[in-house]
Amino acid sequence: MKASAISSVFAPLQEKGRAALIPYVTAGHPVGDSTSTVLHALADSGADLIELGVPFSDPLADGPTIQDSSFSSLQNGTKVEDVLAELSIFRAERTTPVVLFTYLNPVLRYGLEDFLSDATECGASGLLLTDLPVGADCEVERTIAESPLDFIRLVAPTTRAERVPEIAENSSGFLYYISRAGVTGARSQLRESLGDEVAELRSQVGLPVVVGFGISTPEQAREVGCASDGVVIGSALVRIMEESGVEAGARFVARLRAALD
Amino acid sequence: MTKITQIQSDRFGSFGGRYVPETLIGALDEVAIAYAEASCDESFQDELKRLNASFVGRPTPLYHAERLGEAAGNRDVWLKREDLNHTGAHKINNTIGQALLAGRMGKRRIIAETGAGQHGVATATACALFDLECVVYMGEEDVKRQALNVYRMQLLGAEVRPVSSGTRTLKDATNEAIRDWVTNVDSTHYIIGSVVGPDPFPRMVRDFQSIIGREAREQFLECLGRLPASVVACVGGGSNAIGMFHPFVCDEYVELVGVEAGGSGIESGRHSASLAAGTPGVLHGSLSYLLQDSDGQVLPAHSVSAGLDYPGVGPEHSHLKDMGRVRYTFATDEQALEAFHKLSELEGIIPALETAHAIAYVLEYGASVNGPILVCLSGRGDKDVSHVAEIESRGSFL
Numbered sequence: 001m002k003a004s005a006i007s008s009v010f011a012p013l014q015e016k017g018r019a020a021l022i023p024y025v026t027a028g029h030p031v032g033d034s035t036s037t038v039l040h041a042l043a044d045s046g047a048d049l050i051e052l053g054v055p056f057s058d059p060l061a062d063g064p065t066i067q068d069s070s071f072s073s074l075q076n077g078t079k080v081e082d083v084l085a086e087l088s089i090f091r092a093e094r095t096t097p098v099v100l101f102t103y104l105n106p107v108l109r110y111g112l113e114d115f116l117s118d119a120t121e122c123g124a125s126g127l128l129l130t131d132l133p134v135g136a137d138c139e140v141e142r143t144i145a146e147s148p149l150d151f152i153r154l155v156a157p158t159t160r161a162e163r164v165p166e167i168a169e170n171s172s173g174f175l176y177y178i179s180r181a182g183v184t185g186a187r188s189q190l191r192e193s194l195g196d197e198v199a200e201l202r203s204q205v206g207l208p209v210v211v212g213f214g215i216s217t218p219e220q221a222r223e224v225g226c227a228s229d230g231v232v233i234g235s236a237l238v239r240i241m242e243e244s245g246v247e248a249g250a251r252f253v254a255r256l257r258a259a260l261d
Numbered sequence: 262m263t264k265i266t267q268i269q270s271d272r273f274g275s276f277g278g279r280y281v282p283e284t285l286i287g288a289l290d291e292v293a294i295a296y297a298e299a300s301c302d303e304s305f306q307d308e309l310k311r312l313n314a315s316f317v318g319r320p321t322p323l324y325h326a327e328r329l330g331e332a333a334g335n336r337d338v339w340l341k342r343e344d345l346n347h348t349g350a351h352k353i354n355n356t357i358g359q360a361l362l363a364g365r366m367g368k369r370r371i372i373a374e375t376g377a378g379q380h381g382v383a384t385a386t387a388c389a390l391f392d393l394e395c396v397v398y399m400g401e402e403d404v405k406r407q408a409l410n411v412y413r414m415q416l417l418g419a420e421v422r423p424v425s426s427g428t429r430t431l432k433d434a435t436n437e438a439i440r441d442w443v444t445n446v447d448s449t450h451y452i453i454g455s456v457v458g459p460d461p462f463p464r465m466v467r468d469f470q471s472i473i474g475r476e477a478r479e480q481f482l483e484c485l486g487r488l489p490a491s492v493v494a495c496v497g498g499g500s501n502a503i504g505m506f507h508p509f510v511c512d513e514y515v516e517l518v519g520v521e522a523g524g525s526g527i528e529s530g531r532h533s534a535s536l537a538a539g540t541p542g543v544l545h546g547s548l549s550y551l552l553q554d555s556d557g558q559v560l561p562a563h564s565v566s567a568g569l570d571y572p573g574v575g576p577e578h579s580h581l582k583d584m585g586r587v588r589y590t591f592a593t594d595e596q597a598l599e600a601f602h603k604l605s606e607l608e609g610i611i612p613a614l615e616t617a618h619a620i621a622y623v624l625e626y627g628a629s630v631n632g633p634i635l636v637c638l639s640g641r642g643d644k645d646v647s648h649v650a651e652i653e654s655r656g657s658f659l
């Protein structure tokens with residue numbers, strides 16, 4: 001395992017028995033607010049780690065909320081290099097680790113090695129590619145694994161048990177468990193078996209297990225936080241920022257944090 | 262990296278693969294295994310053969326288009342009449358096969374994406390035949406362009422869901438179908454409509470469509486005692502073209518020509534010619550030539566024909582292009598519309614606007630071919646008649 005900024009977030013939290021709070025935002029959204037300002041607001045309201053979405057034109061793993069945020073960000077002209085520049089502005093002042101969350105194509109087009117070194121230089125701590133499952137492209141995966149970035153991989157409820165060790169071995173930082181089969185998007189109900197599934201997964205792998213997709217309220221965050229090492233809140237936050245602005249989003253993050261403390 | 266198990270056969274050269282959310286990996290394995298079993302199961306093959314003969318109407322005829330040949334510089338032009346299939350296009354070759362497979366896998370719910378509506382109609386038809394639930398995703402733009410096919414799908418008992426995200430065409434309908442599959446993967450099989458998507462779809466759809474080329478090759482040998490000098494097909498995702506080309510790939514003296522949609526011309530930037538003007542990238546689960554900008558964002562495609570209006574192309578075509586085995590070119594909207602009229606007047610066959618791109622190529626370049634030409638007449642044009650009439654009364658394509 002890499003001795004990374006990400007693992008040093010989890011170690012003390014695990015001791016305290018508190019789950020990490022991991023808000024997701026799409027870079028360049030809401031239109032009109034700079035991404036570095038949004039990142040600051042999240043860090044100020046108690047985020048332990050931040051997932052920053054690099055928008056892609058065809059986000060097929062995302063539900064309507066994140067699709068719309070990506071679309072409006074791109075319409076407004078967001079480029080990959082702008083996202084990295086905003087990240088480095090944030091990084092100059094704050095240490096909260098940031099995981100870049102995106103799809104493979106913008107990264108390939110940028111140039112994989114250039115992307116990895118520029119992202120590292122701008123202060124990213126990890127990379128998550130929703131459309132690069134373990135085993136899909138050995139060469140690309142090896143290059144990412146050899147970079148200084150943690151390589152975050154997903155496990156789904158549909159992942160066969162025999163695949164889990166292989167995924168864990170090819171991950172670093174943390175393992176991301178998808179709370180249900182489906183795309184991103186807020187849901188009013190969590191599945192009943194979720195807690196057991198996460199417990200089972202944690203017993204199998206030597207990495208922190210973070211849960212995301214559909215978690216939308218402080219109550220749900222607390223419930224999932226009790227069973228896992230971290231909670232990702234995406235669509236619910238993006239929607240609040242879209243409708244009521246960054247400050248309202250920050251207040252929501254503070255409430256989530258209070259629910260986990 | 263350690264212990265990564267990778268199936269090498271999921272690629273065509275470096276193209277193809279399985280670039281999908283983790284949630285789908287299990288389902289893709291399941292389809293791949295079910296397909297491998299069905300391929301060597303005689304009862305599956307017999308059932309497919311029986312339905313192709315009694316329901317689809319195969320074998321389709323090979324027709325000697327003498328007046329078209331005259332217009333193409335006195336060449337010998339033969340049309341493989343996929344327009345005479347039940348539902349009016351080659352798409353049903355694939356949907357019957359995949360619906361049979363869904364039955365084997367115990368999946369009772371089918372989803373599909375559609376552009377022109379031909380694949381949607383062919384899927385809805387197969388679902389009616391096998392009593393399966395059917396949901397078809399179609400871009401809002403295409404729902405307008407292809408209103409007749411929307412009603413046909415509904416008549417057949419399918420639910421048509423208009424897609425309003427992105428460019429509101431085939432690309433976005435495909436995104437939406439994949440999102441549905443990720444969400445309902447346990448109950449649902451996704452009948453993808455072309456040789457695109459993650460493995461095993463490109464090779465499975467190719468195999469189901471290769472009946473076009475196998476029949477045509479045999480018919481050609483029977484009628485002319487030789488192979489064609491050139492084989493021509495239009496390329497959207499590339500399923501009719503691959504189906505036609507595949508049985509000829511090893512006949513090295515047979516020239517293979519794929520005709521993409523040139524829209525308003527390549528220089529205009531408004532086209533769907535991924536092979537002629539794109540660069541390799543990842544969309545909808547596979548690595549292939551793609552229309553994209555310098556930031557890796559997928560560019561909107563354009564074509565007068567909804568079925569070619571797609572910024573990607575099947576990965577096997579990318580491989581055949583890089584190997585130099587198939588030559589890919591394009592016909593513009595204007596050339597396709599002209600060919601649409603020409604074939605109607607000369608042969609009494611109204612082609613689909615997609616197919617008209619292949620005809621346009623033959624009219625333009627047929628004279629340069631030394632020997633008989635075989636063209637895949639992928640579909641009939643009834644669905645396009647009102648759209649063409651509207652374009653012509655407006656006097657512009659825009």
Ligand SMILES: Cc1ncc(COP(=O)(O)O)c(C=O)c1O
Pocket residue numbers: 350351376377378379380454455456495496497498499500501502567568569613615616639640641
């Ligand atoms: C008649 C016809 N030909 C061709 C196509 C293009 O698809 P493909 O390139 O997969 O054959 C379509 C798609 O809708 C079609 O309806």
